[in-house]
Amino acid sequence: MPHDHADLHPGQDDCLGCTSPDLAFARHDHDHCAADVLARAEQLAAASGARLTPVRKRVLEILLESHKAMGAYDVLQRLAADGFGNQPPVAYRALEFLVDQGFAHRIRRLNAFAACMHPGETHAPTFLICKACDAVAEAPAAPVRAALDAAAQAIGFAIERTNIEALGLCPACRTVAP
């Protein structure tokens, strides 16, 4: 989904940075980053008939405020402050919707949720979680998934869903604390 962007270099016809895997770990124009993902999610929802209601959209906005994963109860606090319900199911249901639609991912290692940074694109989510700054990036996972599929196929196992998560240090935090 091409879009205008003031910072584009001459001859650059799209904001390539928006889909870069390491963007989460680098300083970048995150307002643009988040707005772009939100717009794409809205388009996808409209196209598929999925109802991105106020609560659900608000939850996605909240997740998109940073590249960190948020616990359901943190999301809930924000929702309550915005006048929505303040009971756990309110947050969990909205999060479940977003996950089902592919607009968010569940990071099981953290008992938390993160906005999907490239909704619509089919991707076997693979997460790199920085233990120092808590940022979460979706890494390019095609080769990982292929290797996993091969291992499964070798023994006749049919994979339906995967959770691939790696904990470590992002490029920025590595240099600070070796």
Added chain:
Amino acid sequence: MPHDHADLHPGQDDCLGCTSPDLAFARHDHDHCAADVLARAEQLAAASGARLTPVRKRVLEILLESHKAMGAYDVLQRLAADGFGNQPPVAYRALEFLVDQGFAHRIRRLNAFAACMHPGETHAPTFLICKACDAVAEAPAAPVRAALDAAAQAIGFAIERTNIEALGLCPACRTVAP
């Protein structure tokens, strides 16, 4: 660690089945399977100085009763029935020890724990979880881990620990419920 096994074919000098990844999904001599792993764990503990105390050993035995993952509270119930403490920390501490020693793995998708089926061998654990029969197998993961390392290295991320889990249908359950 070679060992005697009555079922070995002539010319077979070790129980190769014990390390086969799909063993968890196939009918097999599980008593032998579990006893073998337990013996290996005991040897490793003795060699490293790690203290495989009664509670810890009992927890490993409990995990080894099947190829399924068990929740900490299920383990705890069993411990209590055996006369050990019946408070959560008793189970969690023993499980933590086993995980630290590489005698068990934590399956985050299930909030549960499973015995490691090849302790001592360095392995980046990758789990195949059957959603029908709940069996959990550790798959050969070297290629998966290599692909993940490559993806991480490409953006300068230093991986420390990984959780790679796949949910699906095992060979046996596939044929029953397509």
Added chain:
DNA sequence: CCTTGACGTGTTACAGTATAACATACATAA
């Protein structure tokens, strides 16, 4: 011998995560 310190176990109490079940509201369709 006795002390000291490390470690393992047991307990209380609590924190954090998640869901079941029911009530209400609103949309759309028959």
Added chain:
DNA sequence: TTATGTATGTTATACTGTAACACGTCAAGG
């Protein structure tokens, strides 16, 4: 209109995990 499906809100409860302290054992060092 009435019915039906879906979304939201609420109560209550279940499930998962940890902090902190008390007690016992054992080995090292006085």
